[in-house]
Amino acid sequence: MSRDNTMAVIDPAVAEQISVRHLAVVVFDSVSLGIMSFAFGVFDMAAAHGELSDLDVRVVSGEPDATLTGGGLACPVPYDLDAIRTADLVIVPNWRSPQESPPEPVLNALRTAHTNGARIVGLCSGAFVLASAGLLDGRSATTHWGLAGLLADMYPQVEVDAAALYVDDGDVLTAGGGAAGMDLGLHLIRSLCGADVATKLAKGMVLPPHRQGGQAQYIESPIPEFDDEDPVTETMAWALTKLDTNLPVDELAKRAHMSRRNYDRRFREITGTAPATWLTHQRVIRAQRLLESTVLPVDQIARYCGFTSAAALRPHFRKLLGVAPAAYRETFGLS
Structure with a gap:
């Protein structure tokens, strides 16, 4: 484990061997358009800067008739689960309720993609989908700090690190809430295109190339309640x-x-x-x-x-x- 906000960062020699041609972003019904920006905004920015020009991005419906919503808009999701099974990189940006079991067909598609060699990414509550598919068993992982305790309770076989902005466990990666998805996106760009490109993109997006401290800075510490009789x-x-x-x-x-x-x-x-x-x-x-x-x-x-x-x-x-x-x-x- 690293000493700051990430874990198990890929060795640069290995990074040179990584390539991604097909990216599938899995969404569930009524997911916010804002959440989607954390999922592939970095990749869109990379394309705008002439990087990853051959990357095929497909937004996949994780359940029947899913739509993207926001700003009074409702957009249908164009691709089905087949796009997950053939992807090199799959990102699950969120899941509507940790207490609800994700649909079994999408879990099977994620397992198949992973078996076929894809890297699987869960952002924020999307980590619960990966955990439900069994992809986090025996691994280190993170999620939004406010959900970390629940993830640990529901999936005791997962080593949950609430303080990390993101965790790179090689073929399975997870990130905390909100902008931590952008941090992980920049990390993926770094592994695909090199540090110079990632730094250039970070500057263009007015983001630090690498944030210090992780989610630990954001975790709330409520005043404890005490029993005067004890x-x-x-x-x-x-x-x-x-x-x-x-x-x-x-x-x-x-x-x-x-x-x-x-x-x-x-x-x-x-x-x-x-x-x-x-x-x-x-x-x-x-x-x-x-x-x-x-x-x-x-x-x-x-x-x-x-x-x-x-x-x-x-x-x-x-x-x-x-x-x-x-x-x-x-x-x-x-x-």
């Missing part, structure tokens, strides 16, 4: 008011009138993690919020959150969010 959760609520101070776990256990061993055990039952790890996580979340909402110097924010300095905050912040505090502020701070 001594451990009471100490957790108390600790959130003292994050700017030293908080030894022994002190929390003492406040809960529990032995350290029993406190640690109960804490793990509630949170799934150790008390010290949870405290560090909460300190970083506090720093994240202050970086978004104030113009305080990073060093001062670090001290408000219980770190001795900005340098002490930085590795913990980067580990959780994938970028340094200063870079996070540039993206999400006050303008």
Whole structure:
């Protein structure tokens, strides 16, 4: 796994051997035209720049009588499942409901395409279609961060990485929500046409060639709910008011009138993690919020959150969010 926002990026020597002549984009009824732009907008831009001029793009109906909608328009989908079976690259940009099973005919067509050597791509909720077809079994994958927990629960055989913008597992690729589909599109262009072409296209689309930090920056961390009757959760609520101070776990256990061993055990039952790890996580979340909402110097924010300095905050912040505090502020701070 890479250290930033992608996984298992294709080796450049292998990339030279990859070619795509037939691209099938699978859509289901009433899919938004806006969502489709994430699916093959990068490929359209490549064609406008004289790249992949022989690429045959076919929009395929994943179920009978599917239409594209948006802006008061309703467009029929011209191709059937045969275009999937003969494609070199298949992209599934979304699926309307993770709880609904995709039609079996389209799942069979995806399996056939994969068996025939096609690369299969799932964007956002489209990852659920790939998972339903069994194409993500035993693989790393991602989806929109808000759906990652559901994907992991529904398909425990899939190794879900909610923080990645996209995951390239060779012949099966997945991306997070929205613009992450464009990130994966640029990655595919990079593998097909080289880094220079991908960078040129990114500049033309006013996009970074490679975004840092992944979806981790966008994952919401709601304030936890606590039970005042539980001594451990009471100490957790108390600790959130003292994050700017030293908080030894022994002190929390003492406040809960529990032995350290029993406190640690109960804490793990509630949170799934150790008390010290949870405290560090909460300190970083506090720093994240202050970086978004104030113009305080990073060093001062670090001290408000219980770190001795900005340098002490930085590795913990980067580990959780994938970028340094200063870079996070540039993206999400006050303008």
